[in-house]
Amino acid sequence: MNRTRFSKAETRILEQYWKLGTSAIREILDSLPPEERVAYTTVQTLVYRLEQKGALRKVKKIGNAQLFEPAIDKSEFRRGLIKDFLNLFGDSPRVLVSSLLETGSLTLKDLKALQNAAAGGKRGRNREGKQDA
Secondary structure, three states: OOOOOOOHHHHHHHHHHHHHOOEEHHHHHHHOOHHHOOOHHHHHHHHHHHHHOOOEEEEEEEOOEEEEEEOOOHHHHHHHHHHHHHHHOOOOHHHHHHHHHHHOOOOHHHHHHHHHHHHHHHOOEOOOOOEOO
């Protein structure tokens, strides 16, 4: 499947839309931390690119301001990123985790916490993944 890719700048704008909801370009620009502020036209260009890519949609116009809202949700976006990332490791979560452990990005303590969280999520579920009564 050929998935749409987003630049770091586009992703940052999309994150602001998830945070604020339906917003005008000026509101998105004003919501950025001072060290990330760019020209209004830069944010405008990024918003229009996100609209073309199907990540944002125009909902209405108030005066000269156009309001946009996210057309994809954050979890859908993250699932796509994870799929792409796993693909870099031969679609093997084990190879990915091994690499994270080797680089020190993931510690054994982190791994144990993840294991405990996964075990906690499995409790109370049957083999089909449905909640037991």
